[in-house]
Amino acid sequence: MSTPAATQQEASVSGTRPDDRRSHFALVVIVACQLMLVLDTTIVNVALPDIQRALRFSPTDLAWVLNAYTLTFGGLLLLGGRAGDILGRLRVFQAGVLLFGVTSLAGGLGTEPWMLIVCRVGQGVGAACASPNALALLTANFPEGPQRTKALGTWAAANGVGGSIGLILGGMLTTWASWRWVMFINVPIALGVAALAPRFVHGPRRNPGRFDLAGALTATVGLAALVYGFLRASSNSWSNTWTLAAFGLAVVALSLFATQEARTEQPVVPLRLVAEPARARTYLLLLLLLGSMFSMFFFTTQFLQEVLGFSALRAGFAFLPLSVGLLISAQRASTLLAKAGPKPLMLVGAVLCGGGMAWLTRMSADTDYLSGVLGPMLLFGLGVGLLVVPLNVSAVANVSPRDAGAASSMAVVTQQIGAALGLAVLVTVYGAASRAAAHNPPSGLNPQDLNHYLLAHGMASAFTVATGFITAVFLIVALTRPCGAPKSRRGL
Structure with missing residues (x-):
């Protein structure tokens, strides 16, 4: 020994x-x-x-x-x-x-x-x-x-x-x-x-x-109802009875939660965290980014398998460019953040993500992997890495030890809600665009080609809205005050 x-x-x-x-x-x-x-x-x-x-x-x-x-x-x-x-x-x-x-x-x-x-x-x-x-x-x-x-x-x-x-x-x-x-x-x-x-x-x-039992109960019910509402909207519709009931319950529960947290001495989530403009902005950016990212996973996987005929295994490997790009850019962002500061990295990241997403709006039934999917994946992966590192640093920056768990929870909650909300919104856009295209499809298509046309048309419309999410990220970063690097001990 x-x-x-x-x-x-x-x-x-x-x-x-x-x-x-x-x-x-x-x-x-x-x-x-x-x-x-x-x-x-x-x-x-x-x-x-x-x-x-x-x-x-x-x-x-x-x-x-x-x-x-x-x-x-x-x-x-x-x-x-x-x-x-x-x-x-x-x-x-x-x-x-x-x-x-x-x-x-x-x-x-x-x-x-x-x-x-x-x-x-x-x-x-x-x-x-x-x-x-x-x-x-x-x-x-x-x-x-x-x-x-x-x-x-x-x-x-x-x-x-x-x-x-x-x-x-x-x-x-x-x-x-x-x-x-x-x-x-x-x-x-x-x-x-x-x-x-x-x-x-x-x-x-x-x-x-001590546990804030009232806050914990209202937060759990409110978040569960909110997530369920988004899931229900993406699988059914925004006007579905259960969707509306879930959102109604979420509004009531989260309102009670906010009231409870404002008056209790030991809240589940100190409202001072979300009241900070810099941290609130970070949560909003995470929500927008994750909403677009998980919708890209969802729709691109379907396109690869349903339109291009990839097997599940081959479709999984098709996402390697995104993974490699993200790994490279995230590691570079970790090195450059202290030197360049968060804002330049995030602006470049938003441009790359937006470029990749805009490229996907050109998707059609004739798109192949090499010319229409590989490039957008690589661009999006490189951009995400430059965005997520400064955002995660900012989400937990300058937090006191007693608030560390709450700040970390809020960062993860925002990403979960962003993924569910973004997917629900974009699935709704996809469905509406596909149904509209079905009323006036190109002539001479056999049933399989028509199905591929409708799938690609709906996905291109969804990616157009997702491009808007990334554009909002760029504008928020560009129009707000310069973000402080970690060594300046300021958040985003």
């Missing part, structure tokens, strides 16, 4: 301080957890047909394999962050990761539809405990400045590429093994993260306090 002195001597010979190595391992543990959670938002998508056949899901119930996770994850995020503040972030982080792993194992072993849906709910609870505390732990383990910026860049890159990696991995596992492995794959990751976290991740002191 090596002694501390021996460890110090070994580290000096290798040129790496023990603290540096501990930080590297801490980052790996935290990012591995976040990647696992993000993967689960898409890895199940390509396995849905196999799941439906194996467990005899009805077409309407099958959507709950996705929605049960998204709804629970989004609804409980604020509560998970507050629990970390009071009970200890490392403890709640570990508990969430272990719950995620256990329910993943149980879901993979499920033999009835209700079993898998219950396990997906359990995964959502675990993710809601782990994700906001992962971000809070990252800020606690890396001091503000270049170290934290690089760490947040890696975390943001994992967030960005997780969706496309999930499509690739889901296709591989479903094709070469079984749909059950899209659940089982989480188990070794969860066990490894839970085992290594206490050794390498520094858990800051707890902030003694």
Whole structure:
């Protein structure tokens, strides 16, 4: 067994301080957890047909394999962050990761539809405990400045590429093994993260306090209803009775939540966080960016499979340019942020994202991958990396330790809501454009070509609105005061 002195001597010979190595391992543990959670938002998508056949899901119930996770994850995020503040972030982080792993194992072993849906709910609870505390732990383990910026860049890159990696991995596992492995794959990751976290991740002191039960209840009900309303709108319509009821409940619950938070001494989310113009602007930009990004995943995956005839596995690999571009730009942004400041990076990122999205508005049934999809993916990936790093840095910048969990939760909640809202809006645009085109289609098309024409036309219209989202990002960044770099200790 090596002694501390021996460890110090070994580290000096290798040129790496023990603290540096501990930080590297801490980052790996935290990012591995976040990647696992993000993967689960898409890895199940390509396995849905196999799941439906194996467990005899009805077409309407099958959507709950996705929605049960998204709804629970989004609804409980604020509560998970507050629990970390009071009970200890490392403890709640570990508990969430272990719950995620256990329910993943149980879901993979499920033999009835209700079993898998219950396990997906359990995964959502675990993710809601782990994700906001992962971000809070990252800020606690890396001091503000270049170290934290690089760490947040890696975390943001994992967030960005997780969706496309999930499509690739889901296709591989479903094709070469079984749909059950899209659940089982989480188990070794969860066990490894839970085992290594206490050794390498520094858990800051707890902030003694009490749970704001009224705030937690209204926040959970309000966010769950809001997410459900968006999901219902994207699958049915904005005028659907259940959609309107969900939005009505969300308005009532979130209004009660705001009232409760304004008068309680220990709120789930201190309103001072969202009252800061710089931080509120950051949340808005995250919402717009994630809304366009996840709609791109959704529509492009369908185009590749339905129009170009790609298999699930090939469609997953088709997203590699986006992942590579995002990884490259996120790492460069981490290095350049302290030198150039956030504003130039974000303006360039918005131009690249907007260019990629505008390129997709030219989509038609005759578009092929090399000329009409590859380029937009690469541009969009490069742009997202330059946007997400400064945004994630700003979301947690200059936050006191007692508010770290709440600020991290709000950043993750904004991204969840942005993805759900953006998808619901753009699916509605897609449906309206497709129906309008169906009334006056080009003549001489056979049924398959007509279907491809309507799909591509609707998607091009949706991408036009998504381009508007990115344009709004550019204008907000361009017309607001220059953003301070991390070393200036100012947010966006």
